[in-house]
Amino acid sequence: MRITHLWDINNPHTGFYLRQSNAMKNRKLINVLATNLTRLMEGSQGLRTIDQLSKKSGVGRGTVDRVKKGEVSTTLDKVEAIADAFGVSAASLLSTYAENLGQTEKSKLGYVRFPLVDAPHGMGGNLAPADNPEILQYVEVNEDWARGTLHANFSQIKIVPGIGDSMSGTIEDGSVVFVDTGTRHFAGDGLYAIVWQGRLQIKRLQAKHDEKRLKIISDNKLYDADWATDDLIISGRVLAAWNFKRF
The missing domain is CATH 1.10.260.40 (lambda repressor-like DNA-binding domains)
Known part of the structure; x- marks a missing residue:
């Protein structure tokens, strides 16, 4: 199963859609x-x-x-x-x-900021990757919170919107999700941003060592689990989410 990928240098703006490449020749x-x-x-x-x-x-x-x-x-x-x-x-x-460039982490004293990119990830929806997702804005967060919670290189963290209810109970529809785009391989059971079957998704991945394959799990029990296939691309690991409730 091919689940380790490098940056797609043909789409370097976000790094959410990843492919292997050995050298830059363009x-x-x-x-x-x-x-x-x-x-x-x-x-x-x-x-x-x-x-x-x-x-x-x-x-x-x-x-x-x-x-x-x-x-x-x-x-x-x-x-x-x-x-x-x-x-x-x-x-x-x-x-x-x-x-x-070089400005992502610069903010007022005591805060860091991360790019919110226009790359909604489906949690039960049918969202296809965009060719050139834009940075919508930068989101400032408390630096102490970021260092104590995110545990990743700040320059590789991006924020994406989460759409749908398949991860309900863990990540709610409309939440903003912090993704470590530097983790482009399966690094243990947990939540990941993935491209699978042509769709951007956030799912829980679980290794089944006896069967040597990955289980794709929706935390909402109304959704059935799936098994990863060769077209699975891991584009980042989910670090945290800010959940919002609508009233």
């Missing part, structure tokens, strides 16, 4: 990476030089220099290493929506 992406890297370095206090960035990221000086100049493609693991050095995601480093 000229447009090379140029986008060079532009974003230059912008980050110019705005950085401690990573303004090639040598500084090479040392912190572990990527060779020559590679960093050529990537910055847009002269060479590189592997995704090197892009991720460079992104980690700046505290941003590889997806945003490869994104053409770069005006907010």
Whole structure:
């Protein structure tokens, strides 16, 4: 079963739709990476030089220099290493929506903010992935709450709307859901954002080791469980949800 995936570099804005890719060979992406890297370095206090960035990221000086100049493609693991050095995601480093690059975690003192993206995940609905979901707004949360609750790299956390009642009792219809898009594989029983049968969904995944397969569970007992098939893509792990009740 293929359930471990890398960023889809053809849709880097959110990283919710993931596929395997070994290297960047697309000229447009090379140029986008060079532009974003230059912008980050110019705005950085401690990573303004090639040598500084090479040392912190572990990527060779020559590679960093050529990537910055847009002269060479590189592997995704090197892009991720460079992104980690700046505290941003590889997806945003490869994104053409770069005006907010490096700003995701910046907010007033004591708060952090995360992007709310226009990628509703179905909990019983029939929601297909959008080609280019937009950032609707940034949601500010208390930093102490975030650090004590989310336990993930803030640059890889995105907020998505949850639609439907199949996870009722755990996540209610209309809730906003915090997803760690850095977890792109099954990392133990729990809630995950998935793309399955062409639909964005939030479900509970449970390993059945004796049968060597994953069970897809809706917490609402009115819905039957399913078994994962080869087209399952794990696009993130659900960390928390803010549930809302309508009156």
